[in-house]
Every structure is written in C-alpha cells, then in structure tokens.
Amino acid sequence: MFKRPREDARASLRFTFDGAAVEAREGDSVAAALLAAGATPCRTTPVSGAPRAPYCMMGVCFDCLVVVDGVGNRQACLVPVRDGMAVESQRGKRELGA
C-alpha cells in the first residue's frame, strides 16, 4: 500500500489497467502509478502462476512485466505513463499467436 503526497504540482493523467481507469501523474513510471493506485499484482509467473508485483523499481528484477498497448514483456518501472495508455496484467506464459 502506498499513498501520494498531499501536494503534487505535476499534471494528472489517466490510463487503464485491465480495463479499469487509473489516475497517475506526469513523470510516474507505469509501475509507480500501479502501486500508488493499489493495482497490483501486475503479473503471474510463467512457472507456477504465482502473483508478482514490482520489486526493484530500477529495471533489474523483471517482476513488473506488463502488456503496454498490446506489447508484452514491458518493464513497467522503465515505461513512463502516457495519457490514454492501455496496460494489462501479464498472465503466465505468452502463447504463440496470442
């Protein structure tokens, strides 16, 4: 669980996570915005299906992998949020042609 500062001069914007609207601020990474909105876990593992959420926030652990605008395996902590972006949780392995 996380909370945003009371005052934040940065512009607010919106994107969707699995279809639901998420509020974010200009300059947030997708991972930070998801955590602030309580929208985690962001993926399940390909091996056991266990839920995972961002762990390192610096691009090394790959536990924040999500689908961004239809492209899978994106590191949410390295992708800045954009207004109108469609983010989906990444479920297990990807199937061929899926």
Place this chain on the structure above:
Amino acid sequence: MSDIRDEYDVAVIGAGPAGMAAASLCARARMSTVLFDEQPAPGGQIYRGITRSPFSDRSILGPDYWAGEPVAREFAASGAQYVPRATVWSLTPEREVGVSIAGEGAQLLQAKHVVIATGALERPFPIPGWTLPGVMTAGAAQTMLKSSGIVPSGHTVLAGTGPLLWLLAWQLLRTGASIDAILDTTARESRARANAHLASFVLSPYLMKGLKLLREVRRRVRVINDVTAVEAQGEGRVQTVAYVCASSAMPVQLPVDNLLLHQGVVPNVNLAMSVGIEHRWDGEQLAFVPVLTPFGGTSVPGIYIAGDGGGIAGAQAAGWRGILSASDIVHAVHPQAAKRAAATAQAALKRFTRGRRFLDAYYRPAAQFRQPAGDTIVCRCEEVTARQIVDTVALGCPGPNQMKSFLRCGMGPCQGRLCGLTVTELIARQRNVSPQEVGYYRLRPPVKPITIAELAALPKDEAAVKAVVRI
C-alpha cells in the same frame, strides 16, 4: 532516433554520478560524447529524478541527494549528447555498442572509448516469501519517493542492514510516513570485526552524518536488534512478517502491508561481464568486482568502468572515479588539463574512500541471509529453491553455468541479477571452495531482452542475409 550518430569518440553508459561526470569532462574537452541512460531523466539511482523532483521542500530527501543537482546541471551544460530511455543490450570488445531506444528501435554504433557507469544494484535478499506482492527492496521504495513522492502507507516494516536502510527510514519519517518497526539484521560478529577499521572511519566524512541520522531514526522508530531470521508470510500478498531475534527464542509476528528489504548494494556486472572484462571475487564486499587500473581501465582496451560498478564506494567517490576515467581518455588531446583533473580526483577519492572498509565490515550481511535453505526461492524468475540448488551440487554439478542446464536458474528475464551471487555462494559453500573458484554465470548479449523485431530491423549486409536465408 536519427540523431544518434554511427561513431563517437566516447560512449558513456549510465547517468548516475560517475557517468554524468565522465561525460561532462569528455564533452568539455570537445570529444564527441554520447551518454545512454535507461531512465527517462538523468541522475542514476542515487540522484534519481534530480532534474524533476516532486518535492519543493529540500529537507525531505536531504543534502546528500541534492548534491546531485550541480552534477546534473554541469552535465546538461557540457555539450554531451543525452539519450534517455536507452537500453544498451550489447557491447563488444571492439566497442561496438548496441542500444535500444524506448523499446521501439535498436541501433548499432562505434565508440573509440566506452565508459561503463552502470552502478550498483541491491544485493539479493532471499528470505522465505520474498516474492510475495507487498515485499520490495528499500531502494524500490526510495525510487518511488524520489521520482514521484509516493510513500508507503499502512503497516510498514523495514528489514535488513546497511546505510541505505537507515537513510530510507529517515527520509520516510521526514515525509510524515509511519514505520512500524525496523528489523536490524546487522550481525554481532560483523560489528566486532569492523572495530579493526574503526580508526580510519573516525576520520571519514561519513561518521558524523551517519550517527546523527541513526540517532534520529532510533528515537522515532521501534528498532529490533540482532534479528537472525526474517520471513514474509501471506496468501496472495504479504500479510505478516515473522522474525527471530536475540531477545526472544520464539518467532514474533507483526502485521505488515509493506515489507522493505535491504542488505547492501553490489556492482551491477552484467554488461561488463558480457564483454569479457575480468572480474574477481572480493571477500570484503562479498561480490564480483572488475579488475581495474587506477583510472578505471579494464582488461579490455578502450573500455573503462567508473563508479560503483567498479566496487562499492558511494556517490561522491563515483563522481570522482568518473573524472579519473575521463581524464585518461582526454589525456591524448589535453594532457595538462587531464593531469590536473586526475590529481584533484585522486586527492578527493582518498577522502571519500576513507572509512569504507569499516562500513563493508560493519554491514557485512550475515551468512544465513546470503545463503538461504529449504524451500526459499533463490531464482525468482524460474522459481528455483535453495534446496534444489544444494541437491544439484550433491549430484556433482560444479558451477552456476552447469546449474542452468539442470534447473534453469539464472535463465529468466533478469539474467541472474537477482540470484547470481546467491547461487555462486551456495555452490561454493557446498563444495567447500571459494566463490572465485566457482565463478559466476557466463553472461552474453543481449544483456537486456529486446524484441526479435528490433534485432531483425538492424542493418545487415548481403553475406549475413545469405548465411541464414535458404535460396
């Protein structure tokens, strides 16, 4: 993307204190200089978000953070080309650099000199339940604080050892956030061993600052000392943290929404090792560290490593090590200026590395937190447990690379960043040999995943096409 050239005098990788300082000096010497940064804005991890902080109140992140502001300002003014969201996925000994910009296009370029300034990452902290959502590194929480002003809410517990853990606690308290407890895993024997280096630490610039910070945190937060075991528990996400400490024989449970782990930082070796740069096991820092000349030169001509990637010494030292590497590079064109810069950097480095051995010894993570047992996950990507690794060593598997064939450990997307040291140490202990003898994963490009489409779109000559296309 078209503004990235095919050739540069100097390519710097990473925009932390070392990378920014090295790039600035090279650019000021009128060498064509490019800096590739994986983040959207300069600062690296230590000065993360320094050019666009959400905080107007500077007392929250503290003066050591804001020391990065003039460094970033000088970098912006230096004339060095800055490329954000740039992932370097390949570097050859001939200094051909493969880079992917914003995941949308890969490019190859040639550099006469390369400075690897990829810094450090947090040492793996493999405890039971560390993969549960709600468990993060202390550095991760600090990154959210620095870049977005976002702070933990609900029940928050910090666990581990090392300066960053205490700094984060201090910063969170300044934002008004509450911390339920700090589980201090600093080992008694480490503290005793550190006393041998106390004399040099007393003269170090870290002493007074550190003591003041520790006192303030201890006054405001419940600190549990001598913690010897930590476990994250919960269904679907972390709900409780259980710990064992010297003053209680039975495990104690605390409710928790955020469990923030930290036990020091280690060099981020992936890119350097993939080039074939020689590394050695450092028994004090408990990590693989590159073999470097006094200027940060590596075993591969023309490639330097500056900053914490060359061994942990902190942000101030990193900046000066960036200057040192750059001075060696610009020496051919401006010998006098290079000599002056090198002399200043060497003197400063002496000051900022003083007391380091004390810190390494004092905050040396205890063996049980580096070498887990039983069902504790070691490789987070492939979900390989400590028991599987130990059992596989018993079958005769001698090292991390053979371990890949048995268990796939280290073969997931993180490419060993979160398990490499643990696997090496577990194998070394089981075989009763040194980690140096066991070695590390053999790392190869691409050191970060890129799409097949990006690779396929790279320019290729006729011979290369013929080699794979059946006619």
